[in-house]
Amino acid sequence: MLKVWGFDGPFYLQWHITEDCNLNCIHCYREKRNIVKPEKSDLIRVLKNFNRFLKSINKCGRIQISGGEPLLSEHLFSILAEAKKCGYPVRVLSNGTLVSRDLAKRLNDSGCRIVQVSFEGSEEIHDKIRGVGSFRKALEGAKILHDENIDVTVMMTVSDINYQALTETIKLTSPYVRRFAFSRLVPWGSAKTLTGSILSAKQVKGLFKEFYKLDLQTSDVDVAKTYRDPLWQGYFGNVNPLLLGGCSIGYNGICVDTDGTVYPCRRLPLSLGNVHDMDLTQIWKSEILQELRNRDQLKGKCGKCKLRWQCGGCRAIAYAKTGDYMSEDPQCFIPSSILSPNFVGIVKSSSTY
Secondary structure, X not given: OOEOOOOOOOEEEEEEOOOOOOOOOOOOOOOOOOOOOOOHHHHHHHHHHHHHHHHHXXXXXXXXXXXXXXXXXXXXXXXXXXXXXXXXXXXXXXXXXXXXXXXXXXXXXXXXXXXXXXXXXXXXXXXXXXXXXXXHHHHHHHHHHHHOOOEEEEEEEEOOOOHHHHHHHHHHHHHHOOEEEEEEOOOOHHHHHHHHHOOOHHHHHHHHHHHHHHHHHOOOOOOEEOOOOOOHHHHHOOOOOOEOOOOOEOOOEEEEOOOOEEEOEOOEOOOOEEOOOOOHHHHOOOHHHHHHHOHHHOOHHHHHEOOOOOOOOOHXXXXXXXXXXXXXXXXXXXXXXXXXXXXXXXXXXOOOO
């Protein structure tokens, strides 16, 4: 029987509750457009839709609240209260610059136990990407959250602008941080101007090597390294046909934007429908998600790889580079010795969805 590796935990909702933001980051995946300001009633309807969906698939849930900058939303604490009533663990994704002592206490009292704060390198590099003065404000925000017993996770978006600052970023933030992760730059939204800054496959492999070495050898940085990227399966080279892993798109998560539009991933701008017009249960059966679940239909290098059911590559980066979300991951470094056109995935007949 298929073991759905990594997808048997709570189903996650990445929920964008505001487009307001106090920064203007050059690598942001959001488009500059007319600001949508959802009413509290709109947000409550989204939550109720999510509740119904979870019951239909018999899973528990967790929520990641994002923006924009979610700390700017007038409805943040109302939504946290409603999520707490439903029993959902909640993580807030923030740039960290607006955190005050009082706000951190309110977050804790509202049941928010984890805040993800973005850091992009040294102060100089971070401020180049996110704006002058933003590094010190974010670091102070992380310190306050830590002092108020809220776990801080660092997320670093890596490109050729900052990938060489990985070790420095971990060390600079480590006094206040419980977990550290990185994601690869996807050139959508404001980041379209950075298409030439995405890493090469060789650079990505070097980054993985550095990250793994730090995890094994760096004893003075007490930070749990989080292996989120699907290409880690290829890095470790574990070929086990009974394990399904990689990106959770189409399996264990969904994104709802401020206007109710549903995406497979916020970095993959393919509309699946709108929660104000459709039930998530119906949206979950969309043709796009059905196609994304069938990794036997992946193209190029990914379609020939033995690890396609353990990895699958990043569909968002593939789409950004080629316009085809089933094309190969352009940053894949897995050697050709692992590729095999004769390897047959077994998930189609075994997957829950």
